[in-house]
Amino acid sequence: MHDRTKAPLACDFLHLRLRSPLVLASGIIGTSPTLLARAARSGAGMVTAKSCGPTPRAGHPNPVALDWGGGLINAIGLTNPGAEHEAALLAEAKRLLEPLGVPLVASIFAGTVAEFGQVAAVVAQAQPDLIEVNISCPNVGDEFGTPFAGLPESAAAVTDAVRRALASLPQPPPVSVKLAPNVPDIARIARAVAEAGADAITAVNTMPGMVIDAEAARPVLANRVGGISGPALKPVALRAVYEIAQAVDLPIIGTGGVLTGVDAAEMLMAGATVVGVGSAVWYRGVEAFAQINAELQQFMAAQGYGSVAELRGLALPPAARERRCAHV
Amino acid sequence: MSEALAGLHRPYRVASIRLENAATRTLVLDRSLAADPGQFVMAWLPDVGEKPFSLAGADPVCLTVAAVGPFSRALHTLAVGDRIWLRGPLGRGFAPPSPAGHALLVGGGYGVAPLRFLAERLLAAGWHVSAIVGARRAADLLLVEALAALGVRLWLTTEDGSVGLRGLATDAFDAALTAAPEARTTVFACGPVGMLAAVAALCRTRGLPVQLAWEAHMRCAVGLCGSCEVGAGWLTCLDGPVFPCDPTVALPMG
Numbered sequence A: 001m002h003d004r005t006k007a008p009l010a011c012d013f014l015h016l017r018l019r020s021p022l023v024l025a026s027g028i029i030g031t032s033p034t035l036l037a038r039a040a041r042s043g044a045g046m047v048t049a050k051s052c053g054p055t056p057r058a059g060h061p062n063p064v065a066l067d068w069g070g071g072l073i074n075a076i077g078l079t080n081p082g083a084e085h086e087a088a089l090l091a092e093a094k095r096l097l098e099p100l101g102v103p104l105v106a107s108i109f110a111g112t113v114a115e116f117g118q119v120a121a122v123v124a125q126a127q128p129d130l131i132e133v134n135i136s137c138p139n140v141g142d143e144f145g146t147p148f149a150g151l152p153e154s155a156a157a158v159t160d161a162v163r164r165a166l167a168s169l170p171q172p173p174p175v176s177v178k179l180a181p182n183v184p185d186i187a188r189i190a191r192a193v194a195e196a197g198a199d200a201i202t203a204v205n206t207m208p209g210m211v212i213d214a215e216a217a218r219p220v221l222a223n224r225v226g227g228i229s230g231p232a233l234k235p236v237a238l239r240a241v242y243e244i245a246q247a248v249d250l251p252i253i254g255t256g257g258v259l260t261g262v263d264a265a266e267m268l269m270a271g272a273t274v275v276g277v278g279s280a281v282w283y284r285g286v287e288a289f290a291q292i293n294a295e296l297q298q299f300m301a302a303q304g305y306g307s308v309a310e311l312r313g314l315a316l317p318p319a320a321r322e323r324r325c326a327h328v
Numbered sequence B: 001m002s003e004a005l006a007g008l009h010r011p012y013r014v015a016s017i018r019l020e021n022a023a024t025r026t027l028v029l030d031r032s033l034a035a036d037p038g039q040f041v042m043a044w045l046p047d048v049g050e051k052p053f054s055l056a057g058a059d060p061v062c063l064t065v066a067a068v069g070p071f072s073r074a075l076h077t078l079a080v081g082d083r084i085w086l087r088g089p090l091g092r093g094f095a096p097p098s099p100a101g102h103a104l105l106v107g108g109g110y111g112v113a114p115l116r117f118l119a120e121r122l123l124a125a126g127w128h129v130s131a132i133v134g135a136r137r138a139a140d141l142l143l144v145e146a147l148a149a150l151g152v153r154l155w156l157t158t159e160d161g162s163v164g165l166r167g168l169a170t171d172a173f174d175a176a177l178t179a180a181p182e183a184r185t186t187v188f189a190c191g192p193v194g195m196l197a198a199v200a201a202l203c204r205t206r207g208l209p210v211q212l213a214w215e216a217h218m219r220c221a222v223g224l225c226g227s228c229e230v231g232a233g234w235l236t237c238l239d240g241p242v243f244p245c246d247p248t249v250a251l252p253m254g
């Protein structure tokens, strides 16, 4: 009890002990070791690097992102230095993060099921604490076809390929699979990746969307379509997490539209184990993590919650709530 | 609502065009924007692209553009009445301390663009303003008459010696400081990164406060994509573009 009041935000995620449930989401300032360390210093309990693929990608031309009023839209286009170079960056990031006590998540994407396994094996050399498998980026559809997150079969095939590629390692890192919100039944996808051996689920990635400038009579993004994040995504994300939490017994990184401590509490109540934070960095600066931590702690104190674990799943139906508390 | 819409592009029309030198022109737009000197906008031409430009004026909005590549050349093809879309103002601009004192502005190349805007604000706030304007050759100097007309005390430098002191902008530094009308000088600089680093080093050894308008490759301009990182984790679009020291050597994270 004493420990809890001193550090009420400390919480468990898989085998990891986090000092805060806030997780820097992939693709937000996770492009360098120094920026990952900055998010950690600002108060993130765990940080996720930008997704990397098999080979370097420049990404899409400008405009790549903007704040359209109800949220953000982006089509960065998975800019990354390729898996080999990324592994070196991740190793350096780990070195900077270790003294801060903040675990590192590597994020990977690929164009084929087999390539997912190859990229996972390469980034695993840097010994990240978790590998997040991004099967849900909406911004590269032209090259890669429907995101793998669209069907239970393809989502499971990628999960399985990554598990197999890591199995031969002496200490394989756990794997979280990142799901897309724009599917008819996200619970089905969650069950499929759970059966294929995922250790956790990250939900959700951005929602495909478009912003048109009426005077220009053009979509604003050079890629024309992009992913919606920020406030507009929050209700979508809450619902997705709520469905997944009832479908599987895996821990969930609940992500989408969390800007404040109360938003984070809502995400935990929907069934998230920890809470991803991305767009908040635009709305509140990199200091967002410190602010959200303080607000969450304040909310918990005011409402009489002693730990993050007490919030988990509170908004689920009673039966699911009890099951979730017992398992995750 | 206007706050929430700060991130959307808004269309402006070109109201007039000033030719500044052979390669540089100022687009004077048809409306104003509440902004500080040193802040920037993302200028979008549909089907062409989007790039960052310092505000060379806010009332009305002015952009001073050097034609150096595809996008800046496209901006040079705009005629009076044509549209240009801007999102912003973005980033942190110059923040003159109080009370007012002596401001030494240092500008190289098109870096002079925001300094005229800054000089206007400083003079209105009671500052004494001097400026060093540097360029490669006399023909590349920018906004010299405009600054002189404001009453700014000017030092010119050219690398070939065709006008003013032969050398770099930093070579006029001590002369400008010696002639300063008062002891409390704050240095404001904008220009190529090499010049900014040299100005920062001079200010460090002389114990002068400095504000530097940095540049980096900008993409999202909303602090998320990481492409404008400078030094150990600084985001030029959110933390800058104006920094209180050289962000590549100082500003250790707390």
Ligand SMILES: Cc1cc2nc3c(=O)[nH]c(=O)nc-3n(C[C@H](O)[C@H](O)[C@H](O)COP(=O)(O)OP(=O)(O)OC[C@H]3O[C@@H](n4cnc5c(N)ncnc54)[C@H](O)[C@@H]3O)c2cc1C
Residues within 6 Å of the ligand: B040, B051, B052, B053, B054, B055, B063, B064, B065, B066, B067, B068, B069, B070, B071, B072, B073, B109, B110, B113, B114, B214, B215, B216, B217, B218, B241
């Ligand atoms: C915060 C910020 C503020 C800026 N403000 C201004 C401004 O007020 N006015 C302005 O003209 N530009 C400004 N720029 C630069 C501008 O965004 C573009 O980079 C520039 O217009 C070149 O784009 P381009 O597509 O025409 O050429 P690119 O193909 O991008 O560049 C062509 C070549 O010119 C070089 N180059 C880029 N900019 C310059 C330059 N200004 N002088 C000489 N060489 C250059 C490039 O390195 C490249 O080799 C600013 C940039 C930033 C980050």
Ligand SMILES: Cc1cc2nc3c(=O)[nH]c(=O)nc-3n(C[C@H](O)[C@H](O)[C@H](O)COP(=O)(O)O)c2cc1C
Residues within 6 Å of the ligand: A025, A026, A027, A028, A050, A051, A065, A072, A074, A076, A078, A107, A134, A137, A178, A204, A205, A206, A228, A229, A230, A231, A233, A255, A256, A257, A258, A276, A277, A278, A279, A280, B220, B224, B225
């Ligand atoms: C600019 C930007 C880039 C992103 N890049 C990635 C990425 O590379 N990989 C990934 O899995 N998700 C990426 N995302 C999605 C985020 O990780 C997150 O799932 C989403 O933005 C929802 O959270 P938010 O509302 O807190 O931003 C990106 C989002 C944004 C806004």
